[in-house]
Amino acid sequence: MEEKSCFRTSIGGQAVIEGVMMRNDSATTGIDKFSLAVRKSDGEIELEVWENSKPKRWYRRTPFVRGIFNFISMLRVGYKTLMRSADLAGFEEEPSAFEKRLQEKLGDKFSTLFNAVVLVLGLLLAVGLFMVLPASVSYLLKGVIHSIMLLTILEGVLKIAIFICYLAAVSHMQEIKRVFQYHGAEHKTIFCYEHGEELTVENVKKYPRFHPRCGTSFLLIVLVLSIIVFSVITWNSLPVRIALKLLLLPVVVGISYEVIKFAGRHDNLFTRIISKPGLWLQRFTTNEPDDSQIEVGIAAMKAVIPESRADAEY
Numbered sequence: 001m002e003e004k005s006c007f008r009t010s011i012g013g014q015a016v017i018e019g020v021m022m023r024n025d026s027a028t029t030g031i032d033k034f035s036l037a038v039r040k041s042d043g044e045i046e047l048e049v050w051e052n053s054k055p056k057r058w059y060r061r062t063p064f065v066r067g068i069f070n071f072i073s074m075l076r077v078g079y080k081t082l083m084r085s086a087d088l089a090g091f092e093e094e095p096s097a098f099e100k101r102l103q104e105k106l107g108d109k110f111s112t113l114f115n116a117v118v119l120v121l122g123l124l125l126a127v128g129l130f131m132v133l134p135a136s137v138s139y140l141l142k143g144v145i146h147s148i149m150l151l152t153i154l155e156g157v158l159k160i161a162i163f164i165c166y167l168a169a170v171s172h173m174q175e176i177k178r179v180f181q182y183h184g185a186e187h188k189t190i191f192c193y194e195h196g197e198e199l200t201v202e203n204v205k206k207y208p209r210f211h212p213r214c215g216t217s218f219l220l221i222v223l224v225l226s227i228i229v230f231s232v233i234t235w236n237s238l239p240v241r242i243a244l245k246l247l248l249l250p251v252v253v254g255i256s257y258e259v260i261k262f263a264g265r266h267d268n269l270f271t272r273i274i275s276k277p278g279l280w281l282q283r284f285t286t287n288e289p290d291d292s293q294i295e296v297g298i299a300a301m302k303a304v305i306p307e308s309r310a311d312a313e314y
Contacts (some may be wrong), residue, residue, distance in 0.1 A: 007194050008265055009312045011304055012213060013297075014078050015183035016085035020297045022186070023077070024304040024312055025070075035303035036081050037296045038088040045296055046088045049303045067257020068250045074215075079119055129166070130223070131245055134158035139238045148235055156227030163223060167216075167284040177287060184209035185289035185297035187282075193305070199298045201291050209286040210279045212271070213264040217278025221256045224277075229255070 013022040019038030026033070033051040040046050059065050106113060138145075138155040145151050170176045191207035192199055226245075229252050233244045263271040289297070306312050 007196065007309075007313070009190065009194050011190060011193070011301070011312055013186040013190070013300065014074075014081065014215070015179050015181075015186055016082050017091055017179065018089035018182070018296075019085045020182050020186045020189075020300040021078070021081040021085075022300040022304045024306065026306060026312065033304045034077065034081075035300045036084060036088075037300035037303070038085045039292065039296050040088060041090040045299050047299055047303060048084070048088075063258055064254040067254040067261075070257060071253050079115070083115060127246070129162055130159050132242055134162065135238060135242055135245070139235065139241070142235065149231065151235060152227060152231045155230070156223070159223050159226070160220070163219070164281070164284075167281065171284045180285055181287040181289045181293050182296065184286040185293045186300075187211040187214065187286060188289065188294065189297035189301045193301060199301060201294050201298070204294050204298065205291075209288060210282045212275040212279065213260060214278065214282055214285070216282050216285045217263075217275065218256060218260045220278045220281055221259050221274070222252055225256050225259070226252045 010026060011022060011024045013020055015021075016036070016038070018040075019036060022035045022037075024031075024033045031051055031053050034049065036048045038046045059069055134155045137158060138151050141154070142151065145154065171180060185204075187209050188204045188207045189199065190211060192204045195207070197203045226249075229248055230245055233241050233248070235241060259274065263275050
């Protein structure tokens with residue numbers, strides 16, 4: 001590769017249903033710009049673009065604090081674009097009788113309430129799988145394992161094992177395979193832009209589908225750092241331990257954000273070491289895209305590229 005590869009862009013994205021969302025959160029312009037490109041059932045690419053030019057507050061700029069709010073923002077935007085992509089792609093299912101009754105009673109509020117319930121249930125499932133279950137299993141082994149450090153390590157290993165098994169399982173679902181192909185298209189398109197090449201299908205195809213700033217890598221860093229942070233929490237009471245872990249979760253997210261940000265800005269032995277596990281894990285969460293999927297990634301990318309390259313620096 002040419003030395004152009006030293007360029008790091010602030011542009012990132014997310015794979016959605018039959019499409020890609022891209023975001024340029026420019027630190028120089030103060031404009032947070034989003035695009036959503038979706039391949040519709042008729043083969044056409046639908047592109048939607050919107051931006052937020054509100055001034056950034058101190059908590060969006062302060063290290064170890066900004067990561068918490070940026071993570072929440074990405075969850076909100078990610079869920080919104082995922083639901084919107086399903087509409088654009090034509091993935092509408094016939095509502096059940098129960099849903100129809102609720103829709104009649106709630107009217108326009110039904111969609112907002114339904115999405116909120118789905119989001120809350122998803123978060124509860126995540127907490128149950130990656131926090132409550134490993135802690136409960138480890139707590140039951142207190143009578144056998146008397147070392148607090150070993151219990152903490154066991155809990156962390158269980159979390160990571162559940163995470164890997166979950167990704168491996170969902171990666172075999174046909175619908176998810178296509179989403180992971182768009183995930184690959186997103187990464188390859190970003191790499192092409194970072195290398196200063198024209199965004200064409202042939203150019204994008206040359207680049208790897210594994211990117212160090214991927215959300216998969218971020219989640220793995222969260223799990224690893226949680227082992228260290230949660231090691232100070234008591235094992236005397238399981239409910240107290242789980243409650244304290246929930247309270248300390250923002251601390252873990254804030255530290256993890258700074259780690260992934262540092263790895264995205266630098267290329268040295270240290271950053272390559274901490275990025276390697278996440279890049280390996282992306283073998284589950286990304287697939288090689290076809291030409292039509294790369295076209296969608298390019299459409300989303302072009303919509304958020306600023307006039308000045310400096311406005312997209314990481």
